[in-house]
Amino acid sequence: MAALARALNALALAGVCGVMLFAFYWQIVRGELPCPLCLLQRAALLGAGLGLALNVRFGASESHYGVVIVSSLAGAAFAVRQILLHIVPDTGAYGSALLGYHLYTWALVAFVVLIAFAGVMLFIEAQFVEGVHALRPTAAAQALGWLFVLIVLANAVSTLLECGFGPCPDNPTGYELLQK
Amino acid sequence: MISLPIALPFVVLVLAALAAALGLRRTSVLVWVAAAALMLYSFAGHVTDPLRIAL
Numbered sequence: 001m002a003a004l005a006r007a008l009n010a011l012a013l014a015g016v017c018g019v020m021l022f023a024f025y026w027q028i029v030r031g032e033l034p035c036p037l038c039l040l041q042r043a044a045l046l047g048a049g050l051g052l053a054l055n056v057r058f059g060a061s062e063s064h065y066g067v068v069i070v071s072s073l074a075g076a077a078f079a080v081r082q083i084l085l086h087i088v089p090d091t092g093a094y095g096s097a098l099l100g101y102h103l104y105t106w107a108l109v110a111f112v113v114l115i116a117f118a119g120v121m122l123f124i125e126a127q128f129v130e131g132v133h134a135l136r137p138t139a140a141a142q143a144l145g146w147l148f149v150l151i152v153l154a155n156a157v158s159t160l161l162e163c164g165f166g167p168c169p170d171n172p173t174g175y176e177l178l179q180k
Numbered sequence: 181m182i183s184l185p186i187a188l189p190f191v192v193l194v195l196a197a198l199a200a201a202l203g204l205r206r207t208s209v210l211v212w213v214a215a216a217a218l219m220l221y222s223f224a225g226h227v228t229d230p231l232r233i234a235l
Binding site: 036037039040043044046047050051053054057058063064067070071074077078081132145146148149152153155156159160163164165166167168 | 183184185186187189190191193194196197198200201203205208209212215216219220222223225226
């Protein structure tokens with residue numbers, strides 16, 4: 001059961017990595033820079049990814065699922081705030097839509113799915129029997145873990161380039177550190 | 181309210197992810213707590229702007 005839980009966590013972590021890579025595609029190829037609330041949603045998604053990565057690396061633990069749930073709750077709050085900012089028709093929106101919904105709406109969906117995933121996984125009590133310990137990760141799990149580290153690092157560098165050492169403007173138009 | 185660099189939570193998350201990858205489980209969780217606190221602090225600065233929703 002522990003192996004199944006680990007595989008499901010690895011799958012979810014791959015999903016988080018995929019979403020973050022897609023966000024980079026949106027930012028770099030389409031040229032749509034993330035706003036401050038978008039950045040906070042990214043950070044929350046990375047926090048949830050960290051909980052999943054801990055489950056993959058060390059085995060399942062309630063506290064790791066706690067990291068996923070708390071990060072996702074925070075991310076959902078950031079996304080709801082942004083949805084409410086643009087909820088009135090004809091008051092504009094931030095960025096372009098994907099399949100009819102803006103990225104902050106999709107972010108809310110992703111956070112709700114992550115909370116549901118962690119909630120359902122917590123029912124599998126057998127995964128906690130072995131306890132946490134530094135498992136010898138498979139090559140695939142190790143590669144996924146380092147890919148996650150690289151994605152977090154890329155986000156930190158990108159945010160530094162975009163916003164510099166201060167808060168970001170509400171509608172960023174360029175990379176602040178590259179313009180100086 | 182002092183405005184923190186929005187990149188700060190990301191930098192702290194890098195440390196948490198690195199700690200996890202290097203086998204430091206408890207350190208990683210503790211550093212994540214710091215990152216989460218920074219995220220919420222940054223968000224608190226944003227929610228003071230009133231919503232413009234006509235109810």
